Each structure stands twice: as structure tokens, then as C-alpha cells.
Amino acid sequence: MKDFPGANGLVLNERLLWEKGKPGRCGMSLPEADVDPVPMDENLVGEIPDWPGLSEVEVVRHFTRLSQWNYGVDSGMYPLGSCTMKYNPKINDQIAALNGFAHAHPLLPALLSQGALRLMHELGLLLAEITGMDAVSLQPAAGAQGELAGMLILFAYHRSMGKPRKKIIVPDTAHGTNPASAALCGFKPVGVKSGPLGILTPEAIAEIMDEDTAGIMVTNPNTLGLFEEHIQDISEIVHGNGGLVYCDGANMNALMGRGHVGKMGVDVLHLNLHKTFSTPHGGGGPGAGPICVTQSLERFLPVPRVVKDGDRYSLSTDYPDSIGRLHGFYGSFAVMVKAYAYILSMGPLLKQASNLAVLNANYVKARLKGVLDIAYDRPCMHECVFSDKLQRSSKVTTLDIAKRLIDYGFHPPTIYFPLVVSGAIMVEPTETESKEEIDLFIEAIKSIVKEAEEDPEKLKQAPRRTKVRRLDETSAARNPCLTG
Amino acid sequence: MRYLPHTEDDIALMLEAIGATDLDELFAMIPPQCRKDGELRIPGPLTEWELERTAQELAETMGAGRDYVVFLGAGSYEHFIPATIRYLLGRSEFTTSYTPYQPEISQGTLQAVYEYQTLVSRLLGMEIANASLYDGASALAEALLASVRITRHDRVAVSQALHPHYRQVAETYLQSTGFEVVELPFDGDGRTDLSRISGEKGFAAVAIQSPNFFGCIEDLQRAANLSHDTGALLVVCFSEPLAYGLLKNPGSCGADIACGEGQSFGVPQSFGGPGLGIFATRMAHVRNMPGRLVGRTRDLDGNRGFTLTLATREQHIRREKATSNICTNNSLCAVAAAMYMASLGGNGLRSLASMNRDKAEYLKRELASAGFSPRFSAPTFNEFVVQAPSGFHQAYERLLEKKIVAGLPLAGYYPELDDCYLLCATETKSKADMDALVREIRS
Numbered sequence: 001m002k003d004f005p006g007a008n009g010l011v012l013n014e015r016l017l018w019e020k021g022k023p024g025r026c027g028m029s030l031p032e033a034d035v036d037p038v039p040m041d042e043n044l045v046g047e048i049p050d051w052p053g054l055s056e057v058e059v060v061r062h063f064t065r066l067s068q069w070n071y072g073v074d075s076g077m078y079p080l081g082s083c084t085m086k087y088n089p090k091i092n093d094q095i096a097a098l099n100g101f102a103h104a105h106p107l108l109p110a111l112l113s114q115g116a117l118r119l120m121h122e123l124g125l126l127l128a129e130i131t132g133m134d135a136v137s138l139q140p141a142a143g144a145q146g147e148l149a150g151m152l153i154l155f156a157y158h159r160s161m162g163k164p165r166k167k168i169i170v171p172d173t174a175h176g177t178n179p180a181s182a183a184l185c186g187f188k189p190v191g192v193k194s195g196p197l198g199i200l201t202p203e204a205i206a207e208i209m210d211e212d213t214a215g216i217m218v219t220n221p222n223t224l225g226l227f228e229e230h231i232q233d234i235s236e237i238v239h240g241n242g243g244l245v246y247c248d249g250a251n252m253n254a255l256m257g258r259g260h261v262g263k264m265g266v267d268v269l270h271l272n273l274h275k276t277f278s279t280p281h282g283g284g285g286p287g288a289g290p291i292c293v294t295q296s297l298e299r300f301l302p303v304p305r306v307v308k309d310g311d312r313y314s315l316s317t318d319y320p321d322s323i324g325r326l327h328g329f330y331g332s333f334a335v336m337v338k339a340y341a342y343i344l345s346m347g348p349l350l351k352q353a354s355n356l357a358v359l360n361a362n363y364v365k366a367r368l369k370g371v372l373d374i375a376y377d378r379p380c381m382h383e384c385v386f387s388d389k390l391q392r393s394s395k396v397t398t399l400d401i402a403k404r405l406i407d408y409g410f411h412p413p414t415i416y417f418p419l420v421v422s423g424a425i426m427v428e429p430t431e432t433e434s435k436e437e438i439d440l441f442i443e444a445i446k447s448i449v450k451e452a453e454e455d456p457e458k459l460k461q462a463p464r465r466t467k468v469r470r471l472d473e474t475s476a477a478r479n480p481c482l483t484g
Numbered sequence: 485m486r487y488l489p490h491t492e493d494d495i496a497l498m499l500e501a502i503g504a505t506d507l508d509e510l511f512a513m514i515p516p517q518c519r520k521d522g523e524l525r526i527p528g529p530l531t532e533w534e535l536e537r538t539a540q541e542l543a544e545t546m547g548a549g550r551d552y553v554v555f556l557g558a559g560s561y562e563h564f565i566p567a568t569i570r571y572l573l574g575r576s577e578f579t580t581s582y583t584p585y586q587p588e589i590s591q592g593t594l595q596a597v598y599e600y601q602t603l604v605s606r607l608l609g610m611e612i613a614n615a616s617l618y619d620g621a622s623a624l625a626e627a628l629l630a631s632v633r634i635t636r637h638d639r640v641a642v643s644q645a646l647h648p649h650y651r652q653v654a655e656t657y658l659q660s661t662g663f664e665v666v667e668l669p670f671d672g673d674g675r676t677d678l679s680r681i682s683g684e685k686g687f688a689a690v691a692i693q694s695p696n697f698f699g700c701i702e703d704l705q706r707a708a709n710l711s712h713d714t715g716a717l718l719v720v721c722f723s724e725p726l727a728y729g730l731l732k733n734p735g736s737c738g739a740d741i742a743c744g745e746g747q748s749f750g751v752p753q754s755f756g757g758p759g760l761g762i763f764a765t766r767m768a769h770v771r772n773m774p775g776r777l778v779g780r781t782r783d784l785d786g787n788r789g790f791t792l793t794l795a796t797r798e799q800h801i802r803r804e805k806a807t808s809n810i811c812t813n814n815s816l817c818a819v820a821a822a823m824y825m826a827s828l829g830g831n832g833l834r835s836l837a838s839m840n841r842d843k844a845e846y847l848k849r850e851l852a853s854a855g856f857s858p859r860f861s862a863p864t865f866n867e868f869v870v871q872a873p874s875g876f877h878q879a880y881e882r883l884l885e886k887k888i889v890a891g892l893p894l895a896g897y898y899p900e901l902d903d904c905y906l907l908c909a910t911e912t913k914s915k916a917d918m919d920a921l922v923r924e925i926r927s
Contacts, residue, residue: 017599017826027827028566030835034915035846037838041863044701046732049607053829056568063572063596063823070592072580080582087487088580091532096754097570100543105556106756107892109884112547116755119542126526141618141757142812144799148657155660180799180809184629185660189804227513258511260520274812278487280576282816283593284583284615284776286758302656324656328559328621328649328745329756337539344535347528349485355507356490362510363498379513406589414585417800434489435498466588468789473587476781476793480770482612483602484780 004444005076005409011467014065016484018052025053069467070283071411077437079364081383081414081426082175082223084253084275086357089345092278092338101337106329110314116333117313121306123340124290130343130350131249132260133269133292137301139331143250146270146289147181147217150246152323153268153293153300154214155185157244160321165214165243171200172420173222175248187214194420198224198376202233215243220264221251223418223426224376225361225383227259235265244268249292252276253430254358254381257351261292268293273332277339288335302326356431357382360438364427367442371449375421383428387421396452398423400459403470404451407463408444485529546755547889553917554889555847557867557908558697559620559647559723560756561748564912569750569823578819583776583812587791588783594790597815598778600822607728607825607833608742609735610764614775615792616818617761617810620723620745621653624691626763626774626808627719627743628654631689632663633772633807635717639664640689643676645696647723648897654691668692674700674860674869678710687716693744694720694734695727697897698906699844699867700860708738717741724748725762727865729837741765750824751817760817771797774808836911840866843909843918850922851907859904867908869894869901876903876925883924890921 054062072078078085096102104116124136140146151168158165168187170178172194179189190208195201199222209216216238220228228234235245247266253276255261261269273279274287281287293301303322304315315330346353358381365374365384373389388398402412402425414426429438451458463469490498495507504510511519530538547554554562573579577592584590597615604613617623628640640658642651644667651667658665666687671677676692690711694702704720711718720734722744728734734742746760747753763775770777771794779793799806828836844866848858856870870891883890891907898904909918 014595016595016602017822018602021829023829024831026829026832027568028564028824028832030832030839031564031911031914033839033842035842035918037842038845040730040838040841044731044863046609046728046730046736048830048834049603049729049733051603051606051825051828051830051833053831054826056566056827059823059826060568060572062826063819064575066592066596067572067575067577068592069589069595070577070581071586071589072577074576074580078580078582080585083582085580085582088576089487091535093574093579095536095539095543097752098539098543099549100546101539101548102752102754103562104546104548104755105554105562105753105889106560107556107558108547108554108889111884112552112889113545113755115542115545118545129524129526132520141622141814142810144809144811145618145622148809152656152660176800176803177809177811179804180802180806183804183806184657184809186662229513229515232515232518255514257520257524259514259518264518272812280579280816281582281812282814283578283581283590283819284597284815285812286618286814286817287812324659325621325649325652326656327757328619328647328653328759331756332758333755334752334758341535341539343526344528344530344538345532346485346487347526347530348524349488349529350524350526352485352488355510356488356495358510359490359495359498359502359507362502362504366502379510402586403588406586411589412586432487432489435494463588467591468588468783468787469785471587471783471789471791472781473791473793476779476791477796480777480793481780482598482770482777482793483605484598 006407008465012065021052021054023053025055027054027056027059077433077441078411079413079427079429081428086278086430087432088278088280092341095341096334096337117306119340121308123336126343131292132262134295135298136290136292138290138336139302139326140289141327141332142287143272143289144177146291149291150268151182151185154244156300156323158214165212167213169216173224174219178217198226199228202230205234206237209237209241213243217246219248221254221381224385225380227381231264256354258354273335273339278342279335279338286332288332353431360429371446385421386425388423391452394452394456396456396459398425404448404459404462407465410441552887555891555907558892558906560753562912563748563910565750566827573820594778596819596822598790600818603825605764608764609733610742611767613764614777616813617763617775619759619761621650623743623761623763624650624721625654625657627741628689630772631717635688637686637688641666641668641681641687643668643692645670645676646693647697673862674698675702675862681714682710687714689717689719691719695865698869699864700862704737726837729833746821749821751820758814758817760814775810839911843913847909847918854922854925866910869904869906871904
């Protein structure tokens with residue numbers, strides 16, 4: 001395996017924080033007291049929390065060692081389907097950390113926050129141009145909160161029409177969060193199966209769309225990496241029955257400069273700035289999930305909104321039809337700064353990013369054809385879905401293949417999702433991976449598939465090069481130990 | 485473009501392998517009427533240096549940084565952040581990884597979040613904490629929804645002294661559910677008037693904030709007794725967790741859920757976001773908890789390791805029956821908080837919390853001598869409300885020109901508190917800063 005990035009190296013053990021240090025140590029410098037202490041009513045005073053005392057060096061070593069047990073996009077290829085793990089440009093982090101941004105209080109008077117307000121206003125306009133939608137709110141803190149905002153807009157719209165509706169159509173190729181977001185708004189998700197080509201058919205939608213259905217939540221491109229080719233017809237059917245079309249835009253990385261979401265008949269769209277717009281995912285967040293709407297739904301967008309008057313910017317809550325506030329302040333501003341920086345760095349070349357994202361995925365699909373089973377052998381967009389069907393005779397599963405990839409030095413793809421493909425392996429290379437890197441990934445898969453036939457135990461025992469081996473997740477759930 | 489590695493040759497070879505003639509062909513499945521016409525009309529591409537200049541120009545217009553002395557709190561607090569945190573958080577293994585779905589190569593994030601869960605639980609006196617929510621406001625909304633699931637009651641009581649934005653977010657989350665929100669007024673001393681709930685049944689939760697939006701410390705013990713008498717859970721919310729370095733924590737007072745904002749713990753203010761939604765409760769409620777949880781377990785060799793656990797509560801498994809729709813949370817902010825809590829330690833926390841209170845008490849006293857009267861009599865932590873002498877409005881504007889932000893005018897939040905200001909003084913405010921404020925006001 002000498003050509004693959006996976007290798008052994010010195011990895012250090014590290015105890016838990018409270019297994020280290022001594023009471024009396026402190027790793028942070030505190031300012032000198034320059035005012036007199038004022039005694040506190042003893043009835044209000046509590047115990048000092050049992051936090052360990054650590055010196056600065058101990059803290060630094062601790063978290064440095066921990067970081068070395070992690071794999072990130074900067075470590076290597078991270079083809080996690082649906083998650084768009086593209087390279088996160090460093091300059092963007094540096095810009096978000098500028099004093100004026102990082103240390104700005106959110107309730108500063110408008111006069112003292114013009115730069116931030118202008119940036120938010122302009123980012124909204126840029127996202128509107130990229131998607132082809134009319135108006136944007138940046139407030140949702142992540143994709144799922146964007147979905148919630150979208151569902152609340154559907155709810156508010158139907159209420160304004162005088163007839164609340166109870167159901168919502170959610171296809172089997174939608175993102176996993178969709179049914180939960182819909183249910184949070186009191187909608188009952190109604191499932192619909194994708195057709196034989198992996199995409200929705202207008203007939204299937206026509207059959208279930210009725211006047212008690214608020215609309216549809218469609219992911220486009222869907223989680224099979226396929227473009228919903230009948231999106232316009234589907235939108236027409238939904239609109240014809242008085243419903244609205246919500247599009248989960250987590251997969252927008254396939255469409256920049258190529259698709260016009262507004263023309264597809266979509267009424268509400270959410271984006272993930274931490275996917276398409278390159279902001280780092282931080283091991284699980286923070287993200288940002290802006291929502292984009294058509295002009296007729298603009299009045300429902302969350303408040304506050306940034307308004308521009310001449311060359312002055314301010315925040316306004318004066319939108320009586322708004323669904324209300326979703327965030328303690330205005331959303332993940334630091335994430336917005338990074339996305340803004342990314343968009344300006346790319347300019348119209350965003351289209352080339354989508355071109356190459358789609359090229360990379362189709363290339364992986366073409367090169368692995370016959371090696372892994374392809375669930376739907378049609379031109380894909382930014383990701384492609386394989387399965388372990390061809391390996392089942394060797395009693396090797398998707399999980400084993402994924403774990404073995406770790407030993408080769410790659411982050412595994414998304415596995416067992418979408419649910420419509422049994423044993424799914426969902427590969428999203430993204431545009432920032434070079435041909436050489438992808439070729440190496442393809443070679444790794446081929447080598448693993450060969451191992452599966454010759455020595456399946458190698459897969460079953462994988463990974464072996466990591467800090468820990470496979471973990472006992474069953475007992476973790478049965479006897480939860482959530483604090484130490 | 486430096487982020488795009490493909491050469492013309494690469495593209496040609498890859499197209500050939502695919503069997504396509506050009507890049508356009510890869511998008512043939514998009515119906516012509518759904519396509520974007522022409523090129524994207526957006527500025528750029530900017531070089532790194534042009535971008536830096538553009539951003540710097542925007543950042544320089546902000547009332548932030550060393551030149552400004554800002555006495556604002558109200559849910560976002562200026563605290564010193566050790567250099568180590570920015571440095572350690574910049575470790576790209578933390579920053580550029582996804583949610584830890586593959587635990588064998590995510591032990592760094594997993595252990596750090598487990599440590600976060602532990603230190604937060606110890607701070608709040610609760611048994612467990614989740615891996616984070618978006619911010620204090622969504623944490624409150626999720627706490628109310630969890631209370632409804634746990635008690636099966638369909639109305640909640642929320643204090644009017646709870647952060648107005650948090651209440652608005654809770655209202656947004658609850659608007660389509662049909663659950664009723666009853667507001668509890670505050671009394672003359674600045675604390676929540678709980679008389680409305682005594683003897684009344686059917687509340688899922690009683691939610692109060694302490695220190696509350698006015699900085700006043702609530703009587704949590706009494707609130708717990710009254711809530712439990714009515715069959716409701718007590719939800720204790722907070723926007724300034726540093727207060728629990730000094731005050732009795734929610735758990736020791738009988739809170740069932742403690743939730744709020746953790747920005748104070750090493751997360752830059754960043755114009756309000758991202759923040760850190762903290763959510764802690766008792767083990768009995770674990771299966772009703774929203775959000776991700778990290779648990780301790782063993783690997784095949786019997787070594788200690790960590791993994792995401794109890795996923796059967798979550799959206800990707802439980803779908804529409806999930807306890808929440810949250811997926812991406814604010815994990816990196818939780819890791820920042822773990823680093824901050826580790827740096828400070830228990831004794832450091834107590835010293836810092838005491839110092840915050842001392843500074844605020846000093847400012848309160850000095851302002852009183854300049855004609856500002858404390859609006860509420862309840863004890864406060866690092867922020868407080870004062871009634872300004874008439875005509876202060878003009879002085880406030882004049883102070884802005886001198887780069888001093890003299891607190892938050894409350895008229896827009898509470899019409900009855902017209903002429904009142906909420907001022908905050910943390911360890912970042914020196915005696916000289918506070919004396920300068922008072923001097924300017926007097927002049």
C-alpha cells in the first residue's frame with residue numbers, strides 16, 4: 001500500500017482533562033483587580049464547579065494530541081456524499097477573524113455596524129443571483145433550521161390563504177432531516193417513491209397531491225445525485241393544487257451557473273453555506289442555512305432583515321407577515337463572512353466549480369463501473385451512489401469497505417444513505433480534488449474489492465491504523481455514559 | 485483559480501473516460517427551460533490581496549476593536565479569549581472535519597465534545613448535556629418542546645424577564661404546533677412574578693432566565709418548588725454562563741432543564757453568531773433530549789473510545805418522530821468552550837466571575853452618583869438596568885462619537901422601561917474605562 005496516503009505514525013495517548021492537572025493551576029491570565037470586591041449575599045453563592053486546574057502548556061498539548069486523532073479535508077480526500085467536503089480556503093477564516101467582525105457586538109447601533117450589514121445585504125443579493133430566486137434571509141443557523149424556516153413559510157402562506165393544510169409530500173430521495181423539519185411544523189410527511197430511473201415522476205405526485213397537502217419538499221439534485229428532470233411538471237401539479245414547492249438546496253454545488261432554481265418552479269429553497277460555499281464544517285458545525293424565496297413569499301421571511309436606504313444599511317423588523325425570529329441575533333455571521341469571501345474569490349468561476357464537481361463524480365462513476373454496483377447507471381451530477389451488491393457473496397458489507405478505506409488514508413463516503421439503495425455508498429468527490437487524488441481513491445477501492453475476494457478478514461478487522469479500532473456502539477447506546 | 489486543480493488535459497482525459505464530448509454535455513439532463521442563461525453576474529474573481537482589502541474596509545466601519553469601549557451585554561458578552569484557543573481551534577483537523585460519523589478517525593472531536601458535555605454538566609449541576617445546539621434562543625425553544633414531550637401538557641409559561649429575542653424564537657418554533665405560551669410578568673425588584681402559576685395545572689414548563697435579561701438573579705429554588713407543585717418542569721435559561729462560577733447553579737436549585745447561550749466561553753462575539761446553544765438535563769430525560777450526544781465506550785481491543793450515541797432519537801433514524809430536526813450543530817464552538825473551561829479551571833472561573841460582578845457593582849455605584857438610579861432592587865451579576873436622568877439620550881449620541889457605547893436603550897424592548905438602559909461591565913472594562921464613561925456623562 002505504499003502509494004496510498006494511509007500510513008502508521010506516532011500517535012500519542014492523552015487522558016481526559018480531569019485525569020490531568022492539579023487544583024491551583026490556571027491556564028489563562030486574569031486581569032488584576034482594580035476595583036474593590038463587593039461581598040455577595042451568601043444565600044446566592046454556589047460551590048466552585050469541579051473543573052480541573054491545568055497550565056497553558058497542558059491545555060495546548062491536550063488539544064493538539066486530540067486534533068491529531070481527527071481526519072479533516074486538510075488531511076486528505078473526504079468524499080462524504082451529500083456533505084460537499086470541498087477545500088476550505090484559509091484566507092476566509094482569516095477575514096472572519098478580523099477585529100471589526102470577530103469582536104463586533106450584535107446590538108451596536110446601526111451607525112457602528114455598517115460594514116457587517118452591508119456584507120449581509122450583498123451576500124443576500126449574490127445568493128439570489130446564484131440561485132435565481134428573488135429574496136434571501138441569511139438567518140437560519142444551519143440547513144435543518146433553513147428547512148424549518150421554509151416549512152414555517154409554507155404554514156404561514158396557507159394560513160394567509162385562509163386554509164391551513166396538514167400534509168406535505170417528502171420523496172424517498174430527500175435528505176434525512178426533511179421529515180423531522182416538516183413534523184416540527186405540524187405537517188404530516190407523506191412519502192412518495194422515486195420512479196424506476198431514480199427520479200420522481202409527475203404521475204406519482206399527481207396521484208397524492210391534494211387540497212390538504214401544503215406542498216412538496218424535494219431535494220434537487222436528489223440524494224442519488226440525479227437531477228429531478230420533471231421538476232417543472234411536478235411544480236405545476238403542486239401549484240395547480242394550491243401547494244408550494246420547497247427545494248432542499250444542500251446539493252447546490254452541482255448547479256451554480258447551470259441551473260436556475262426559480263425557473264424550476266421552486267418557491268422556497270435553502271442553501272448550506274458550509275457545503276456549497278466552502279465554509280469549514282468544524283467537526284459538526286457551525287453552519288448557516290440561508291433561505292431563498294420568490295417575490296410573492298418575501299413578506300414571510302424571518303426578521304430582522306437588512307434594509308438599504310441610499311447608502312445606509314439598517315435592520316428592520318417591520319414585516320407583519322414574517323414567520324418571526326429564528327436566531328438570538330442574525331444567524332451565523334462569521335460563517336456568512338467566509339461564504340462572502342469565497343464567492344468574491346471565485347466570481348463567475350463558481351460555474352466552473354460546479355462543472356468540475358460534476359465531472360469528478362461522473363469520472364468516479366465511470367471508473368468504478370463493474371467494480372462496485374451502481375444503483376442507477378445514468379449520468380449523475382455532483383455525487384454518485386454505489387452499493388455493496390457485488391461484494392455480498394464474499395460476506396463483505398458497505399461498512400467493511402468504508403472502514404478499510406480509512407487504512408488506505410481516505411475518509412469513507414457516506415454509507416447506508418440514501419435509504420432507497422440497500423448498502424449505499426455515496427461518493428461526492430467535490431471539485432477541489434485533483435485527478436491524481438481521485439485516481440488514487442479509485443485504486444484504493446479496486447484494491448479493497450480485490451481484498452474482499454481474497455482476504456475478507458482484512459476488511460472485517462479494519463481499520464487497523466487508527467488511534468482506536470471499531471467501537472462498541474451497541475453498549476454505548478444501551479448503557480449511555482455521557483459525562484465523566 | 486487556485487482552488488481548482490484541473491488542467492485542460494485533466495478535463496479532456498476525464499471527459500474521455502466518461503464518454504462525454506464536453507462539460508456542457510454533463511448537464512444535458514437539466515431541461516433547457518430550467519437552465520441559467522448567460523454567465524453569473526457576480527463580481528470577481530478577486531485575488532487574495534484584493535479580497536483582504538475589501539473585507540478590511542468593511543471591518544473598519546464597525547464599532548469594535550481596541551478603539552471602542554462598549555458597555556453592551558444583553559446576550560453577547562465581551563470577554564478576554566486566551567490566544568491558545570484561537571490557535572488550537574485553528575488546528576484544521578478540528579475545523580475541516582465533518583460530524584464524527586466515522587469514530588475511528590474522529591476521536592479528537594469526540595473526546596473534546598465529551599469533555600465539553602462533562603464540564604458543562606458540572607457547571608450547571610446537571611447530569612448530562614448534549615453536544616450543542618445553535619444558540620441560546622434555539623436551546624430555549626428546544627427545551628420547551630422537550631418539556632411538552634415529557635409532561636404531555638400543551639402550554640408553557642415563559643418569564644417576560646427572559647431575553648426578548650429568545651422568547652421570539654420560541655414563539656416562532658411553537659407557532660404552528662398549537663401549544664400555548666403564557667407570559668409571566670416581572671415585578672418591581674426585576675424578578676419574575678410567579679404568582680400566575682401557583683395553583684394552576686397544565687403547564688409543561690416554567691421557563692425563567694437567571695441572571696435574567698435585566699441582569700437580576702432569580703430565586704430559582706422558589707421557582708422550582710412552584711413549578712413542581714403545578715406538575716411543570718423548571719427550565720432555567722441563561723445568556724451569561726459565567727455567572728454560575730459564582731452563583732448557585734440551576735441543578736442544585738431543582739431545575740429540570742438548564743439551557744442557554746455559551747458564547748461567553750471562548751467564542752468571539754462575531755456580530756451575534758455563531759453562538760453556542762447549551763442544553764443540559766437529568767438522565768431521566770435523556771431519550772427526550774434534542775441534538776447529538778457523545779458517549780464513552782470501548783473498541784475491539786478494549787481501549788477507551790468515544791462515539792455518537794442514542795441516535796435513535798435523531799432525525800436521520802427516527803425521521804418525523806425525532807426529538808428535533810437538528811443535524812449540523814455548533815460543535816466547533818463547543819470545542820472552543822471546552823478549551824476555555826480547561827484553561828480557566830474551577831478556581832479561575834470563580835475569580836473571573838467575582839471580578840465581573842465587582843466591576844459591574846462599581847459601575848452601578850458610580851452611575852448612581854451621576855444621577856442614574858438602579859431600576860430594580862434584586863441583586864445582579866455583570867449587567868444591570870438604570871433609569872437615566874432626563875436628556876441622557878443626547879449624551880448617549882455624543883458618547884457614540886467618542887467611541888463609547890453606554891449600554892442598550894430598553895425602550896424598544898420594553899415600552900414601560902422608557903429612559904432605562906442595560907449596562908454590562910465584564911473583566912475587559914478597567915476602572916479607568918468606567919471612570920471615563922462617568923466623567924463623559926457628567927460633562
